[in-house]
Amino acid sequence: MAETSVLPVIESETESCTFRYRRLRLASTARVEAPRPAIAETSPLAYVLSLAERQKLSLPNMVDCNLRRRATTYLASDYASWQKVDSREAWEKFRDPRITTLRNWMGAFPARTPLDGRVTKEYTGQGYRRQDLIYQSRPGLW
Numbered sequence: 319m320a321e322t323s324v325l326p327v328i329e330s331e332t333e334s335c336t337f338r339y340r341r342l343r344l345a346s347t348a349r350v351e352a353p354r355p356a357i358a359e360t361s362p363l364a365y366v367l368s369l370a371e372r373q374k375l376s377l378p379n380m381v382d383c384n385l386r387r388r389a390t391t392y393l394a395s396d397y398a399s400w401q402k403v404d405s406r407e408a409w410e411k412f413r414d415p416r417i418t419t420l421r422n423w424m425g426a427f428p429a430r431t432p433l434d435g436r437v438t439k440e441y442t443g444q445g446y447r448r449q450d451l452i453y454q455s456r457p458g459l460w
Contacts, residue, residue: 428456 367375376383403412431454439450452460 431457 367377399412403409433453433455435451435453437449438452441448454460
């Protein structure tokens with residue numbers, strides 16, 4: 319069962335305060351190096367990265383760096399393909415897969431339905447007329 323406490327953290331140095339709410343005091347500021355146990359090559363701990371390795375890999379930014387690298391690679395490839403377009407046939411070869419991919423991504427267009435347009439307001443000025451229109455792009459969607 320999880321522990322629930324209603325006592326506030328008062329950071330008291332008095333002995334009447336329970337231990338978990340007392341301010342911590344360090345006994346020594348000297349750095350203590352714990353001995354490192356020998357790690358077998360087959361141990362999962364052998365794959366833990368050192369601080370220098372973590373900084374080199376930039377772990378917090380790893381996903382962002384990977385996505386940026388992949389996007390940059392794709393854009394460079396796409397630009398190289400664009401540079402080769404010098405005729406109508408080359409343009410169609412460049413265009414068609416992109417349009418197909420876009421259509422697949424967007425899905426099928428909805429079936430055509432009557433727009434059922436209506437004038438909601440009309441304003442007549444000197445030499446012009448303004449009408450506010452609404453229409454249904456899809457049934458029930460004005």
